[in-house]
Amino acid sequence: MENLRYELGPTEPARGNRPAALVGVVASGNLEVLLERGEARDRCIIDVATPAHGFADLWAAVTSDFVARSAAGGLRITINDGGARPDTVALRLAQGIRLMERPE
């Protein structure tokens, strides 16, 4: 297991007021994403635990694109990866943000 941490920003503050959201599942080729509030409003912290070693630069690219494109400020995001492809990771992150915006 490889553990990676990305402290990203500046980014737009996340919308909505749901305290936390969970999308996806830990399965082969999939991933689980937990989003929680509590970080600085223009920062986003992403922790990744992945079984696939050697993809740190790819994770850096996906996560930095994510905060550039989404309102992810104030979020701490924890990813449990099951060896997902980057397109699946990007989709799950986008889904997580959208879920945080929805009323509970």
Next chain:
Amino acid sequence: MRDWNAKGRDRQARREAGGRLAAGKFIEPSKLVAFLEAVLKPGDRVCLEGDNQKQADLLAKALCKVDPSKIHDLHMVQSGVVLPEHLDLFEVGIACRLDFSYSGPQSARIARMMFGGQIELGAVHTYLELFARYFIDLTPQVALIAAVSADRAGNLYTGPNTEDTPTIVEATSFGKGLVIAQVGEIVDQLPRVDIPADQVHFVVDAGRPFFVEPLFTRDPAAITETQILTAMLAIKGLYAPYGVRRLNHGIGFNTAAIELLLPTFGERLGLRGKLCTHWALNPHPTLIPAIESGWVEQIHCFGSEVGMEDYVRARPDIFFTGPDGSLRSNRAFCQTAGLYACDMFIGSTLQIDLSGHSSTVTGSRVAGFGGAPNMGSDARGRRHSSDPWLRAGREADPEGNPALRRGRKLVVQIGETFGDGNAPTFVERLSALDLADKLQLDLAPVMVYGDDVTHIVTEEGIANLHLCRDKDEREHAIRGVAGYTEVGRARDRKMVERLRERKVIQCPEDLDIDPLDADRSLLSAHSIKDLMLASGGLYRPPSRFRNW
């Protein structure tokens, strides 16, 4: 004095030689090998009916058993190289030269044999191209074809998988060649006549149906959320704005996802009746929910699909059916329909380069083309107008005189940025080029040329290549939807942003697509069983797809 009927006399001699081993038109299966040795000559051009789906398998096995010292140097001209026997012929020295279209299941072996010099390749064709050559410079001397049944006169019933048969028989029979058919049974009265007896010279009763493969069944259970997202992009960002009513779909999971989203996502957008009403398409099981919910008006088919027979029979307004009620397919006509009468082709591919050329060649496989290059090309002989065609033409040439401006067919490549085994879909250099070098081919096997492609759709967005004004823009439009492949990561972000402002690239958020909709619950069927239920039990999935 020139003999003006040498071909006719040659056929007559073959008929007499074969007739000595037959009872009238009918050959006993036990005499088939001797019969073939009697009617064939070394160097003959032979069409051994290998279609996309149905196979003249009994005749293929018999042809492999002829004595190569008597029958050799055959030139095989057939659309599908599908059965092992199709290549065994070359291994044992019966055949030497090959012109074909598609070789899916034999793609690795055919490449090895070409490389080893066992096969002298004429060319890899598209279907329509090979059929055209049957009438010009590749007319078969002998055709070995497959049908469901024959009557005592030799009329043939092909069943729903008519496919290539009428085209092969037309060229061979009227070109003074000999037509030999294998049938599953001999009956007194045929359900309908697909091939008239006077075009059929000999018939062998195989006593069983020909081999046919279910090639177009896509299990909804295997559709991914990324494919659903991509399908939403295609519907909302392409089908809707262009108002595409007449189209052809490829056979991959991406287009299956689109078919399954029409009754849900498409319905929500109020698009029923406005899109996807007329099709050139095989009877895809995944289209059942759209047909049942009233999206589809008419479908013409290249071939059939195993298990769809009763469903098609019960929907005669939608499908082309005979007086017996069963489907009449025709590959040549449907290919022509897809080329000239459809406004959009959308299909998946395995590799796309920075010019937009796409290819299904990976590693050392020669899978051939099938029909995609016909469907996936602009028909420059087209002269009738339609809204999508005019709009695409306007985008490609905004300054041109509208009355003199060609319309353009929408040719769309759809896929995820990474394919099976995490292989990137976007590449700097197509593997097809390496293959062409290795096999010393004149042309690299390109499925769809970049100048025919109008759009590329991935989970990242839609690239509209018509709106690009130079090579650099085009390259960046492609990089812009190439995701996290190396090609995608080498993008110039500022350039991509500018292209996005001009709507050359449209992302899911630009089209107001909610990523939470990219969920399997959006599919109108989640499994093969759901498709069966949606058909009211009329669709009978082959056993390999029954997992309940």
